[in-house]
Amino acid sequence: MKVIHKSARDWRVTPNLVDYDRARASFDWRDVPDVCAGMGAGLCNIGYAAVDRNAEGSAAARTALRFVSGAEGEGELTIHDLSYAELGSFARRFTNVLRSLGAGKGDRVFTLLDRCPELYVTILGALRNGSIVAPLFSAFGPEPVETRLQSGVANVLVTTKALYEKKVAEIRGRLPALRHVLIVDGDQRDGGDATRGFWPLMDAEDDDAPIEPTTADDPALLHFTSGTTGTPKGAVHVHGAVTMHFITGLYALDLHPEDIYWCTADPGWVTGMSYGVIAPLVHGVTSVVDEGVFDAERWYRILESQAVTVWYTAPTAIRMLIKAGAELAAAFRFPKLRFIASVGEPLNAEAVWWGKQVFGLPIHDNWWQTETGGIMVANTPAFDIKPGSMGRPLPGVDACVVHCDEDGTIHLVDEPDIEGELALRPGWPSMFRTYLHEEERYRKAFRDGLYLTGDLVKKDGDGYFWFVGRADDVIKSAGHLIGPFEVENALTDHPAVAEAAVIGIPDPTTGELVKAFVTLKDGFSADEHLRRDLLAHARRRLGAAVAPKAIEFTDALPHTRSGKIMRRLLKARELGLPEGDTSTVERGAKPDLRSVAP
Known part of the structure; x- marks a missing residue:
């Protein structure tokens, strides 16, 4: 096997994680800096860590979000920047909007929006309010939208006029808990209408909004992840997950304050929330937000024109760039780009080498799930890369390979290169705390003090993990x-x-x-x-x-809207079997690359 060996000559900046073995041996979650220390002892809130402390500190004037829109291909890109101070002001005003509507701590605030500024304002303002944020992917059809709004017991929905009329209006009567629908392009402030205008409500509020005194154990996020059959599972995450977002942004994505960072995932999925919203804002970097749809030339143009330094994307997107040809990539230059990472499904070895050929950088695969809330296993900038491998567990993550007998007994696999199920020892801050309304299903995910991921892997003699497949796919x-x-x-x-x-x-x-x-x-x-x-x-x-x-x-192959190939759907169609939950299936000929969902 060819290995991509790394040395200090390969680093454009010194990585945050250089001595892996030493970091793992000495790591203690209690030693991680408290990004919510300014709230007071015992308090924690993702919104505070992501916005307040930067909006009120030295990063106030720095660009937090850079929205990119405009023509595709050779057309000019339009840039709209929001500084940390501006984002903080908008978020505080939205906190007051929610309070004026009677929406408080524990209420569920859903979003059904494209990647517009109002999406980020809603997320952060709701988190500051102690409300539970549940993002929905805007390309969902009416059925998956209804399923999630009902299951999540939505109290507030923020969306657009077109999305509301197309996907929500007809089902509104079946959503008794949904008290308020705010339309970001609407002009109705209050009254008897079924919706209210987002900006009229915002304009009526000031930005003096003390943060809700939440703790690390208070619910903050509700993410839905599709099952093989039945309805999607709702995984609940807490405010304390921000510690994981901070440490993985530091180690797995190697974020430094001066970075221009681009996560191509939509915040309607867990990757877009954890690493498109929270982690980069916690680290005070500038995030690029592409408001357009995938186009290979457009993506290259964004990487070049915005001087992106760290890029987090999906294997499906990489394969589509490969398909577009090396000649297109050669028309652009990326002198600032120093680190590329990928997640969503396993990254094949060819794609790793393609990155080195086209960008001068290998693509660094990593692994995690909606349930883990953050990156668990990764190839970091200082690692030697074994193309095709997921990498090694990050400091603070205890991962192992196990076999499970028919009677339920768990056996640890000590020998290298033996297939088994990937298991994690609980204790990392972003571990999900329950499946909504499904406590028994949640309990079954844990056995003998381990979280069983359902993914089959091998671990080689150097401690690198290799994905084999989902247990149901073998x-x-x-x-x-x-x-x-x-x-x-x-x-x-x-x-x-x-x-x-x-x-x-x-x-x-x-x-x-x-x-x-x-x-x-x-x-x-x-x-x-x-x-x-x-x-x-x-x-x-x-x-x-x-x-x-x-x-x-x-x-074309069937994909989820987040780009994952749906093998079980291929099998169902091949054998004439029931297709199960298809709410996340991409209906077009190719996946929607605005999203990534581990």
Whole structure:
């Protein structure tokens, strides 16, 4: 295996985490700086840590959010900056808006917005108020919106006139807890109308709004994560999670105060909230917010024109940039870019090397879940990179590989390179505290003092973790347990393949056969010659027992709206089975790259 070795010559700034072993050995959560110390002893609030302390300190005049809009392609980009002081003033005014409406601590404030300034003002003002923030992705259809508003018992919704009329108006009568709907482009302040204007209410308030005295254990965020079947799970996170956002922003994303940072995820998903809103603001950096949709040339133009230094994106986006061709990337220069990280699904080795070729930087994969609330396993700037690996557990994170017997007994896997389930020892600050209305389901996620993630992994002799697949995705063929990602990784290493998804299909002899669905890069034809070439390529890489026995070419793979390939949907369609929860399926030909959802 080729390893990308790192030395001080590779650093454009000295990383925040240099001596990994020493940091892990000495790490204690009690030693992490208290980013809420200014609130007083025993108090903690994400809004205070993200905005108040910067708006009232030395970072007040620094740009907090840089909104990028305008024409795609070669058109000019329009920039609108909000300083920390301005953002703080708006957030305080929205806190007063909520109080004027009778919405207080513990009330649920939902957002259904594109990435506009009002989204960030709502999130931060509601957190300051002690309200629970539940962001929804604006591309959801009426059914998933209704499901989440009902399950989350929404009290306040902030949205636009068009989104309200299209996705909420008809279901409003089925949402008895929804007392107020605020329209960011509306002009109705109060009265008998079903909605009120966001800005008329804001204009009526001043920015003198003392922060609600919340503690680290008070609920702050409600994130929905889709299950294989049934309704989405609502994971509840607390204000104390901000400690994790701070330390992972420091170690995993290597944020420094002078950085220009771009997280491409939408705040309607947990990545966009944790690392598109909270972590960069806590660190006082300038965040780029792209209000447009994915376009390869536009993204390159933003990276170049905004002098982005740290970029956090998704494997699907990277693969689409690869598909757009190296020639497009070569038309731009990125002299300030010093660190690229990726999350959302496993990053194949080819994409890591592509980053080094195009940007002069490898792409650093990391791993976490909605339930963990923050990055757990990562490749940091000072690490040697093993392309295809998730990296190593961050300081303060205790991760292991386990086997679970049929009787429920947990066994720790001590030997390297043995597949098992990834388990985490509770104690990190951003661990979810419950599944909303599903306490039994929450309890089942923990066993023998461990949180069981449901992800199958291997750990090598150097402590690097390697993703194998979700427990439900593993293929059992002729006595072999085959992780789909291993097969997909081999296929995407072929120069013709843009994306691959692998499932098991029933076979009377072997139990299951490995079948791959493949999309091709531009310039390649889906013919029998290429099919045979791909089968041979996979056999050379993986061996006959693991390589796919069938390959089907397709124009597009089913993705969630956050970019994850939905293998279980492919399997359901292949076998004519029920499709289960499809509320997060991207209906178009490609995923919506405004979002990333671990």
